[in-house]
Amino acid sequence: MKKRKGRGPFRAKMYGEGPPKYRNRGNYPPNPRSRLDDDDGDIAMSDAHDTVRPRFNPYSRGGRKRDDRQVRDRGNSHGNTSRDTPHHPRIEPREDKSWYKVTIPHGKKYDKGWLIGLLQSACTLPFTPAGYYCDHSRAHFFVEDSAIAKALKQISRTFTDRENFKVTILICPCPPPEIPKNMADEEIVHVKNCMQKRYDGAQQALNMKSVRTDTDLVENKVDLILNRKTCMQAMLQIIEENVPELLSLDLSSNKLYKLDHMSEIHLKAPNLKILNLSDNLMRSEKELDKIKGLKLEMLWLDGNPLCNAFKDQTVYISAMRERFPKLLRLDGHDLPPPITFDVETPTTLPPCKGSYLATDDIKALVLRFLQHYYTCYDSEDRQGLLNVYHDEACCSLSIPGQNPSRCSLGEYFNRSRNIKRLRDPALRFKLLKHKRLNVVSFLNELPRTQHDLNSFVVDVTAQSVTLLCFVVNGVFKVEGQSNDPVRAFTRVFIAVPGSDGGLLLVNDEQFIRNASTEEIRKAFATPAPTPSSSPVPVLAPVPQDMVQAFSLFSGMNAEWSQKCLQDNGWDFEQAAQIFMKLKAEGKIPEVAFIK
Structure with missing residues (x-):
């Protein structure tokens, strides 16, 4: 009789008949990592997938014959799917991205x-x-x-x-943001009571040291964290409404690491002279830039990490003095008095002067020219400017900046001859317009404008019998764009005497920039300007009815009629007498009668 072959430990493991820890586990011990967690530690595999699938064993009781289900499962593991094969769901971490x-x-x-x-x-x-x-x-x-x-x-x-x-x-x-909620009215009442208890009326001083641990606030479950915007704003609001005359404020030991929410303290407590910020957590002296509107005389910063960033005491004092020029004590130590240039008696600066036009004759000549020039320049057709440029005139335009995508003066960018930015000599030459026809053609290509003549400031910089140089500053609107943006300009004119007694431009250099907030506010104002704010008061609207009447009387065109009236102070009778006298003497050119 053949002896039955016994089953040793190896065969017991092979057939799943060994100790319990290997039973129903196939050829391998349990997976040491039976649950897969995501990065947040809150997503795990289901219990149905805790057990590792047994691998196919060619020496099992079934011999080399493979079960159909095993074949299908093995095929699926290589990416071959079947509609009949049970699908194991893909495990993805739960994401909260709402x-x-x-x-x-x-x-x-x-x-x-x-x-x-x-x-x-x-x-x-x-x-x-x-x-x-x-x-x-x-x-x-x-x-x-x-x-x-x-x-x-x-x-x-x-x-x-x-x-x-x-x-x-x-x-x-x-993730969901931590949005601070406004303090409840009941909480603000408790904070106000706490501040009232800590306020010294005789010294006009408020002691908010370690205010978060105040017993009254703790008992009423009010968590006053001054790093929070709502808490700091509540405290400043109470100061503004109750003690705006505050002179001293102690905010030490409050774990302050930033002063962003204190930026308006100079408005809430304009008289504040003493501030204690010691034993807090501020790391950079730049935090103090947010409160440099205060006119501090005493400041405490010791116990903050920022104090260790300075190599010596001199640099430390200099950095604080730079932000608070009137500082007399720093961390309890007296400082040398600041160097100031204050005068004993208050003085007032003289008012800013307006235009400088040298003499009355030059003033009349320049203002008459500007009135005629910008009336034509702001019209639909600028061809009339051919009469004010010399045959050999030059013209150029420039704007600040270089990047067209970030330039708010984009309509002038391709025509800008800013030699500080422009390096190409050929392009520099191309953008300098030479000859009268080229100049006027270039000006015609520029956007339509409307200049505010009352904003003009005119300065005569050079004058002689044969040459006049003057600079014009003012504002204008670019028409045809959204909201008609206001621009500012500076224009340098160099002129020579013309045959008709006027001016001929030989050089015209224009610089255009964005107008400042103050310039925009004053632009195209309805009230008549004062001499100090508008140095060109004579640039008033022309009485066209008088010009037409004089044109009918004299037979001259509108331009020469207006010029005759302006030269005689808009006195019709005097202008008529002068006209008749000059006409009798033959001194009026034929061009005056061409309409």
Whole structure:
């Protein structure tokens, strides 16, 4: 009788008959990592997939014959799928990306209301921004809907700001933001009571040291963290409404690491002279730039990491004095008095002078020329300027900047001859217009304009019998564009006497730039300007009815009739007498009668 072959430990493992730890586990011990977690640690495989699938064993009881199901499963593992094969679901981490962060590069320069209103009007879906804030040069806010985020992304660079720059919108998925909520009225009452308890009326001093641990606030469950915008603004608002005369404020030991939310403290407490910021967490002296509107005389900063950034005490004092020129004590130590140039008696600077026009004769000549020149320049056809340029005249135009995509003066960019930016000699020569016809043709290509004659400031820089050089500064509007943007210009004219007693331009150099806020505010103002603000008061509207009447009387064209009236102070009878006398003497040229 054949002896039955026994089963040893190896065969027990092979057939799944060994110890429990190997039972139903095939040829391998349990997988040491039975659950797969994602990066957040909150997603795991289901229990149905904890067990590692047994590999096919050619020496199992079934011999080399493979089960059909095993064949199908093996084929599926190589990418061959079958509709009958049970599909193991793909495991993907759960992502919470319902919130999106919206970033506007260079958005800090825009007013929040204007920017949000612009985006809301351009976006195809209505939205309410959450958590608006700025850092460096960018503006940020959050939206909660992916459809809104997509709609905002689609309008990126489809519209421009007030300076003709395209507004870029960047979208990024993000976790739900921590948006600080405004303090409740009840909490503000507790804060106000706490501040009242800590205020010293005799010294006009407020002690907010370690205010978060104040017993009254803790008992009433008010967490006053001054790094939070809402908390800092609440404190400043209480100061403004109750103690605007505050002289001393102690904010030490409050774990302050930034002063962004204190930037308006000079408006809330304009008399503040003493500030204690010691034992906080500020790392850079640049944080103090946010409160340099204060006129501090005493400052404490010891216990902040920023104090260790200075190599010696002299540099430290100099950096603080640069921000607070009137500083007398720093960290409790007296400082040498600041060097100032204050005078004992108050003085007032003389008012700014307007135009300089040398003599009355030159003044009349220049102003008459400018009236005629810009009347023609602002008309639909500038061909009339042919009469004011010399045959050998030169003309050029320049603007600041170089990059056309970022230039808000794009309509003048291709014609700009800014020699500081332009390096190509051939292009420099091409952009310098020579000869009268070329000059007027070039001026005709420029955008249509409307100049504010009351804004002109005229300075005569050189004069002789045969030459006159004068500079004109003013503002104008570019017509045909959105909102008719206001530009500022400086124009240098060099002129020689003309045959008709007027001026002929031999050189015309124009520089165009964006107008300042003050220039835009005063541009095209309705009230009549004062001599100090408008040094060219004679540039008033021409009485056309008087010009037409004199033209009918004298037979001269409108231009010569206007010139005769202007020379005689718009006195019709006197102008008529002078006309009759000059006509009898034959001194009026024939060109005056060509209409």
